[in-house]
Amino acid sequence: MSSLAPYDAVLLLSFGGPEGPEDVVPFLRNVTAGRGIPDERLEEVGEHYYHFGGRSPINDQNRALLAALRTALAGHGLDLPVVWGNRNWAPYLTDTLRELHDSGARRVLTLVTSAYASYSGCRQYRENIAASLSELAAEGRELAVDKTRAYYNHPGFVAANVDAVVAAYERLDAATDPAGADPAEETPAPLVFVTHSIPTAMEIASGAQAPGGATYSRQHLEIAADIAAEAARRLGHTVQWQLAYCSRSGNPATPWLEPDINATLTALHGDGTDRVVVAPIGFVSDHMEVIYDLDTEARETADGLGMTMERAATVGTAPAFVDGLVDLLLERAATERGENPDRAAVGAVGPWHDVCSPGCCLLRAGEPTGVPAACERPAVGAAG
Numbered sequence: 001m002s003s004l005a006p007y008d009a010v011l012l013l014s015f016g017g018p019e020g021p022e023d024v025v026p027f028l029r030n031v032t033a034g035r036g037i038p039d040e041r042l043e044e045v046g047e048h049y050y051h052f053g054g055r056s057p058i059n060d061q062n063r064a065l066l067a068a069l070r071t072a073l074a075g076h077g078l079d080l081p082v083v084w085g086n087r088n089w090a091p092y093l094t095d096t097l098r099e100l101h102d103s104g105a106r107r108v109l110t111l112v113t114s115a116y117a118s119y120s121g122c123r124q125y126r127e128n129i130a131a132s133l134s135e136l137a138a139e140g141r142e143l144a145v146d147k148t149r150a151y152y153n154h155p156g157f158v159a160a161n162v163d164a165v166v167a168a169y170e171r172l173d174a175a176t177d178p179a180g181a182d183p184a185e186e187t188p189a190p191l192v193f194v195t196h197s198i199p200t201a202m203e204i205a206s207g208a209q210a211p212g213g214a215t216y217s218r219q220h221l222e223i224a225a226d227i228a229a230e231a232a233r234r235l236g237h238t239v240q241w242q243l244a245y246c247s248r249s250g251n252p253a254t255p256w257l258e259p260d261i262n263a264t265l266t267a268l269h270g271d272g273t274d275r276v277v278v279a280p281i282g283f284v285s286d287h288m289e290v291i292y293d294l295d296t297e298a299r300e301t302a303d304g305l306g307m308t309m310e311r312a313a314t315v316g317t318a319p320a321f322v323d324g325l326v327d328l329l330l331e332r333a334a335t336e337r338g339e340n341p342d343r344a345a346v347g348a349v350g351p352w353h354d355v356c357s358p359g360c361c362l363l364r365a366g367e368p369t370g371v372p373a374a375c376e377r378p379a380v381g382a383a384g
Contacts, residue, residue: 002077003078004073004078004329004330006107007080007108008104008105008106009080009082009100009107009108010073010081010082011109011110012066012069012113013110013112013128013129014062014112014113015058015086015287016030016089017058017089017288018049018055018056018089019055019059020053020055021049024046024049024050025043025046056288057291058285061285062084066084068317070082072323072325081103083096084096087128097132097133097136098136101142101143106143108145108146109145109146109329110129110145110147111325111329112147113284116152116195116220117219117352117360118198118206119202120196121150121216121361123356123362123363123373126374127371129374130374131372133374146336147375148325148331149328149332149351149352149354151324153219153222153347153349153351153352154328155346156320156321156324156327157324158226160315161223161227161279163320164314165231165279166234167312167313168310168311168313169189169231172189172275172310176308188237188239188240189273189276189310190240190241190276190277191231191239191240191242191279192244193220193224193227193228193279193280193282194243194246194278194279194280194281194282195245195280195281195283196245196283197245197256198216199254200256204364204365205362205366206361208360208365209357209360210352212348218349220281224243225347227281244259245258245259246261246293246294248260261298262301265301265302265309273307274306275307275310276302276308277309279312280312283314285314286313286314327344331343358377
């Protein structure tokens with residue numbers, strides 16, 4: 001029988017989002033805490049949320065993923081608390097961990113809703129865990145919290161993205177190929193993978209202690225090549241692909257990863273492309289960066305250019321993805337029991353480390369670690 005011992009609870013940890021218009025500015029205050037951004041500017045940023053009634057889709061998507069995880073774990077005969085907490089909105093991480101402690105949990109295994117390793121995708125979550133654990137310790141509540149490894153190259157995540165890309169091509173062909181046309185005579189639409197842009201300083205730092213030096217962008221490029229190759233095999237035609245970015249924010253003078261998805265679509269159109277598939281492999285669900293930056297802004301760009309754009313689904317609650325998350329939980333638990341489980345990974349980099357080093361995924365390379373982070377090895381020479 002499967003086992004998650006020594007863990008007695010599983011935590012799904014996510015970003016969080018507003019549930020209604022009155023939540024938008026308070027939520028953005030949480031996201032930007034310590035930066036001194038005035039509410040007037042937050043109101044402007046919040047227009048993305050107000051465009052959808054002031055409600056982010058991410059919370060409902062996390063509820064769906066939580067339910068899917070519970071069902072999948074029950075299918076393995078595993079009966080333990082599987083709970084959800086957020087960094088920036090209710091249910092808040094600290095409250096969730098407090099409730100776990102009060103219900104008897106003492107060792108928790110965490111899945112974060114970010115597949116890739118970088119400051120914002122890994123370390124920032126671990127900083128929040130450390131802050132919550134410190135607050136709970138001051139209350140006399142002691143908990144141990146671990147997290148699973150980065151899973152961007154886990155076969156389950158990759159397979160779910162392949163399925164989504166193939167389905168998008170099939171929808172595009174059904175919508176745009178004339179009846180009776182020979183698919184062999186059609187030029188296949190290019191594939192644009194999309195992820196959240198980050199500052200180039202964060203990109204450099206992301207590779208400092210990564211397996212094989214795999215930076216955030218390299219992580220995406222590696223699995224993009226695998227997804228495109230497998231999609232091409234299943235579709236029976238070549239797939240020309242590239243990686244683009246979305247959701248840039250902050251000071252325009254600060255360098256961020258490029259090209260932007262809208263610039264990419266414009267360039268493709270200039271090369272004679274009139275059909276395109278966009279695959280948001282940087283996201284695990286259709287949250288704001290997908291429904292606004294891609295389904296709204298990028299689609300407006302494509303429509304304005306006269307291009308037909310088909311957007312592939314995110315992995316969401318796809319069975320391959322959910323089963324892969326369960327495999328990751330079981331793998332980490334087996335490792336903690338001193339076993340040697342299979343650590344499945346696609347591509348040349350191989351599986352990510354289970355436990356981060358003190359200098360892993362810093363905001364900027366070479367800077368002091370500064371804010372404490374959980375789920376990492378003690379620094380060399382540290383007590384304990």
